[in-house]
Amino acid sequence: MKLSTRTRYGIRAVLELAENHGNRPLQLKIIAQRQDISVKYLEQLMAILKSAGLVRSIRGSKGGYILAKAPGQIRLNEVFNCLEGPLTTVECLEDEDYCARTADCVTKQLWAQVQYAIINILQSITLQDLVNRTKNSRKPDYQI
Amino acid sequence: MKLSTRTRYGIRAVLELAENHGNRPLQLKIIAQRQDISVKYLEQLMAILKSAGLVRSIRGSKGGYILAKAPGQIRLNEVFNCLEGPLTTVECLEDEDYCARTADCVTKQLWAQVQYAIINILQSITLQDLVNRTKNSRKPDYQI
DNA sequence: ATTATTCCTATTACATTAGTAGTATATTAC
């Protein structure tokens, strides 16, 4: 139950874009430097985010990436879903016919509960929220 | 972010033991039949659970497995931890030196929040709770 | 002894992840 680097890197990259919001496009080269990720790998992650409609690319010289929406309009579960894949802790939550026990399966209900809790957190946080947290990181505005 | 079969099978197996609590040891053969898991694979899972002190084994004829504690005394996070590995969504939550950003890393705080939510749910549920849920599965005693 | 069961170790097939590499294409600057 570890996060893939895809997701971790991806969120960090998108966070860079959020901090850059309103300015000129940000190049992968810059993100790669700041976040210590290879440009080539970042390209692939951005391709995923782009096809999901979360970021926009500007090609050519002075090009780069920008967010497709304002940071306050992008919820973390959107980013998470397209990088980590749809958060399906167990198959049977998606596919009713996956197993015969499905009707009264108590473990299924359990995993649904866990999954819901995760989605709930990610849905409640926007990129803007994360940017704000960064700004006053000495004095966090939330409570774990 | 999928659960391993290790964890899914393991929880189902342990749940069988919970339902059998108070009776004679339950054989893997039986669990395997009921849960449609190979005996050989179950053996490995039980070895993990055994070394974690969650179950006890009785060897030889009429042997089998029993829970090491009453079902009400075993919380799901105990089972989960030893099967899925310690729930570490990201390395830096365990290892402070893992990355230089650790001090004011906002994504780290995010993953900590997610991790805590999961652990919190698993900690609040015992095997006995699951057994009870099974009994009145037509009319669940909880709300997702 | 025979049978039933767990115990231990090795092996295998497969999928995924994380990353590298090379070339093509678009845009800007001069």
Add this chain to the structure above:
DNA sequence: GTAATATACTACTAATGTAATAGGAATAAT
């Protein structure tokens, strides 16, 4: 219109982890 700068696309590879399968050893009951 050429050079420089970026993204776009596709293929490949190495390492890792997962989900088993297999064979035989040890132990206990009858």
